Amino acid sequence: MKKNNSQFINTMLILVGGGLLLFEISTREENVYFLVTGIILLMFGLYRATNFWVYTKDDHKKENENENLQE
Template sequence: MNLSRTLNFLCILVGGLVAFYAQAQQNQNAYILIGGIALLIFGVYRTSRNIPSKLDNEDETFLKTEKEDEV
């Protein structure tokens, strides 16, 4: 696993744990909760940037191959 994926995973894990810890306390600290959620969202955003879109490769769509097969 490369460094970027490890960093993303750690951001998600630490952010989730911090947000869960801040939510579980009886006297909730809003700043810690916001920081944990922000770290969690940052990790999810960085992870989603590396996932390719379905629409990037339009040559391999079902409709285009179906039209080619019928002709």
């Protein structure tokens, strides 16, 4: 359950950060604070997502080993 919540939070950070950047780029007067906030949210979401992927990259191997041992 924690894995799904973590992925959801990472995805939302990436989407909100990207949305802020796209919105500010498309407006006539760009607010620098929104641009910086969008970049920070986007990069933080990507950082968390890649750490999550590295942490769980071998989970499928462990599950296969457990299934083979039970047989």
